[in-house]
Amino acid sequence: MHEKLAAELARIVADPARVLTAPAVLDRLSHDFYWYSPILRTRLADKMADIAVQPSSVEEVLDILHFACEHEIPVTTRGAGTGNYGQCVPLEGGIVLDLSLMDKLEEITQDGVAVCQPGLRLGVLETEARKIGWELRMYPSTLVKASVGGFLAGGSGGIGSVEHGGLRDFDTVRGFEVVTMEDPPRAVLHEGEAVHEILHAWGTNGVLTRIWFALAPAVEWTQATAVFGTYDEAFRFAESIAVDSAWTKRLVTVFEWPIPSFFTPVQHVVRAGKSLVLVMVESAQAQKWRVLAETTGGEVTFSGPYSGPRTQPLLSDYTWNHTTLWAMKADPSYTYLQCGFSATDCREQFRQLRDRFGDEILFHIEFMKNGDGTVFPGAIPVVRFTTEERLNDMIAFCRSIGVYVANPHVNYLEDAGRFRADNIQLLAKQRYDPRGLLNPGKMISFRRREVVR
Ligand SMILES: Cc1cc2nc3c(=O)[nH]c(=O)nc-3n(C[C@H](O)[C@H](O)[C@H](O)COP(=O)(O)OP(=O)(O)OC[C@H]3O[C@@H](n4cnc5c(N)ncnc54)[C@H](O)[C@@H]3O)c2cc1C
Numbered sequence: 001m002h003e004k005l006a007a008e009l010a011r012i013v014a015d016p017a018r019v020l021t022a023p024a025v026l027d028r029l030s031h032d033f034y035w036y037s038p039i040l041r042t043r044l045a046d047k048m049a050d051i052a053v054q055p056s057s058v059e060e061v062l063d064i065l066h067f068a069c070e071h072e073i074p075v076t077t078r079g080a081g082t083g084n085y086g087q088c089v090p091l092e093g094g095i096v097l098d099l100s101l102m103d104k105l106e107e108i109t110q111d112g113v114a115v116c117q118p119g120l121r122l123g124v125l126e127t128e129a130r131k132i133g134w135e136l137r138m139y140p141s142t143l144v145k146a147s148v149g150g151f152l153a154g155g156s157g158g159i160g161s162v163e164h165g166g167l168r169d170f171d172t173v174r175g176f177e178v179v180t181m182e183d184p185p186r187a188v189l190h191e192g193e194a195v196h197e198i199l200h201a202w203g204t205n206g207v208l209t210r211i212w213f214a215l216a217p218a219v220e221w222t223q224a225t226a227v228f229g230t231y232d233e234a235f236r237f238a239e240s241i242a243v244d245s246a247w248t249k250r251l252v253t254v255f256e257w258p259i260p261s262f263f264t265p266v267q268h269v270v271r272a273g274k275s276l277v278l279v280m281v282e283s284a285q286a287q288k289w290r291v292l293a294e295t296t297g298g299e300v301t302f303s304g305p306y307s308g309p310r311t312q313p314l315l316s317d318y319t320w321n322h323t324t325l326w327a328m329k330a331d332p333s334y335t336y337l338q339c340g341f342s343a344t345d346c347r348e349q350f351r352q353l354r355d356r357f358g359d360e361i362l363f364h365i366e367f368m369k370n371g372d373g374t375v376f377p378g379a380i381p382v383v384r385f386t387t388e389e390r391l392n393d394m395i396a397f398c399r400s401i402g403v404y405v406a407n408p409h410v411n412y413l414e415d416a417g418r419f420r421a422d423n424i425q426l427l428a429k430q431r432y433d434p435r436g437l438l439n440p441g442k443m444i445s446f447r448r449r450e451v452v453r
Pocket of ligand 1: 032033076077078079080081082083084087088099118139140141142145146147148149150151152153154155156157158159201202203204206207208209320321322325439
């Protein structure tokens with residue numbers, strides 16, 4: 001059966017070597033960082049595609065989807081496979097569509113819009129953009145590996161979001177071409193508001209094949225760290241930077257102790273028992289930042305230039321969801337949540353969580369800007385895992401006190417991500433993938449309708 005599938009796909013792509021069947025390769029291409037979740041770890045380990053194919057053009061994507069549509073074969077799109085929640089794990093076998101070869105940066109326009117293919121790595125785009133005075137507005141801490149298409153389809157924000165909001169905000173995603181799973185498939189242009197039909201839909205309602213991604217003017221950044229005696233002091237200092245528009249910043253992060261003890265390669269910036277603040281601020285403001293840290297009880301432990309993704313140490317490697325990775329390396333019983341605290345009541349929310357869960361939850365804050373311009377404490381707290389029930393208790397308690405939670409321990413959009421109440425992603429799926437062949441099982445509100453041929 002798989003031999004027949006391989007032979008058919010080999011007829012579609014120009015080079016048959018781009019049809020992959022080796023079990024070890026299929027295993028790798030069928031998985032991402034789902035194992036961050038102790039719950040998904042057991043559920044998704046044995047899920048595997050039947051075959052993988054690496055198209056190199058939109059024409060090949062159209063032909064592969066046409067073939068899959070005719071034969072009712074599921075297709076799961078893959079960028080670099082750095083997603084969490086098993087976003088690109090094929091639940092029903094079929095074809096993995098690996099877009100890593102479609103990685104061209106076509107141009108950066110005069111007004112700072114990158115036009116690219118989906119497999120382009122964000123780190124390459126950041127490097128190329130900075131050469132001509134532009135840079136990414138925001139990027140995940142997986143910058144070096146992650147693809148632009150995977151970020152738009154699976155990510156939400158990251159370094160830069162304290163200034164530029166999430167991917168869905170401020171017209172950052174200008175447009176894209178999306179290949180549908182209609183019979184026959186089409187390449188359709190989505191621009192303006194229409195991007196939200198496909199954005200962060202995990203490849204369940206189309207395959208992004210060309211992207212228009214707005215950049216920001218490049219800034220000369222300094223990465224810096226300071227330690228504070230208590231979490232409260234560290235948070236107060238970080239918040240004062242994050243909410244004040246006079247600071248030009250790309251990253252404002254707070255880790256309560258003992259999270260900094262997990263960062264083994266950069267222990268020189270850590271002090272035992274102290275909370276750590278990590279920032280990227282404009283180099284012209286670095287001295288002012290140092291003075292503020294020192295006059296508010298902090299000790300500055302590091303300050304150095306950011307010169308692009310190859311900077312060493314690259315301090316963003318300890319932020320966003322990399323923090324969880326370091327925690328799990330130190331103690332495999334740790335896992336995480338993805339939260340948004342209230343901009344006004346967060347201290348009371350911290351207190352209630354501390355009272356109820358003690359050191360089962362460790363605060364890791366990433367300040368972010370909302371689409372309405374409000375800066376608030378986003379968070380990826382490190383959580384000690386005992387049972388699924390206890391984890392669900394914590395999630396329910398967070399929600400009961402007004403803390404937003406995107407649950408990273410389920411692998412369907414409706415609870416894990418930013419499924420939209422206006423249902424436009426579902427409506428797009430009904431239109432573009434009526435047979436439910438794109439990444440099946442990840443949009444659970446979708447019901448296949450009888451398709452008349
Ligand atoms: C250590 C670590 C840190 C992380 N930090 C962050 C962070 O700071 N911010 C953040 O937002 N995320 C973060 N993530 C999640 C992930 O790295 C990012 O979302 C990343 O941008 C995903 O890119 P990728 O190319 O690896 O996508 P993949 O994992 O390959 O795919 C992600 C999803 O998008 C779909 N997809 C991929 N390409 C396409 C396409 N062309 N068309 C349609 N669908 C497509 C896939 O089917 C899948 O559902 C982190 C993950 C890890 C493991």
